[in-house]
Amino acid sequence: MAKAVCGVYEIHPERVEKARAALPKEGVLQEAVLLLKALADPTRMRLLLALKAAGELCVCDLALLAGVSVSAVSHQLRLLRQARLVAFRREGKQVYYHLADHHVERLLEGALEHALENT
Template sequence: MPSGAGRAVCGVYEIHPERVEKARAALPEERVVKEAALLLKALSDPTRMRLLLALKAVGELCVCDLALLAGVSVSAVSHQLRLLRQARLVDFRREGKQVYYRLADRHVEGLLAEALAHAEENT
C-alpha cells in the first residue's frame, strides 16, 4: 500500500483564516473545554459505563449492589464512583450507614443514550 493511502492527508499547506477565526470564536471557555474532557474521560472506562448504565436502569443502587453488578470489589467500585462524582456524573444520599448512588441529572442519561446509539451504529 503506498504511503498515505487510506488516510486523509492535507496535500497543500494552506491556511483559511476566515474558517480558523470562525472555529476559534465558536470554542467555549477553556474551563468548559477542560470540564467536558474530564466528563468524557470518566465515561471512557467500561466498568464506569456499567455502573452508570445500571443506575440509569433502576435509578438508585448502593455500593454493594453496584460491585455485584460490575463484578468487581466494593473497594474498586468506591474508587470508580469517586471519579464519577468528580466528573459530576453521579450523586449520592446517605441512609444511616448505607450510601445510595444515582445519576446526577438528565444530561447524564442523554450522554449514555447517545454513546450507546453511536456504538450500536458501528456494529
C-alpha cells in the same frame, strides 16, 4: 485506502476564525475532558448504565452488577462524583447512588447510539 491529507497547504481564515470563536473557555474545556475521561473505563460505564436502568443503587448492588469488589466500586464512584456524573443520598447507614442529572442520561444514550452504529 487513501490518506486523509491535504494536497496543498492553504489557510481558510474565515473557517479558522469561526472555529476559534466556537471554542469554549479553557475551564469549560478542562471540565469536558474530565467528564470524558471518567466515561473512558468499562467498569465506570457499567456503573453508570446500571444507575440509568435502576434509578439508584447502593455500592453492594453496583459491585455485584459490575463483577468487582465493593472497594473497587467505591473508588470508581469517587471518580464519577468528581466528574459530577453521579450523586448520592443517605438513608440511615445506607448510601444510594444515582445519575447526577438528565445530561448524564443523554450522554450515555448518545454514546451507546453511536457505538451501535458501528456494530
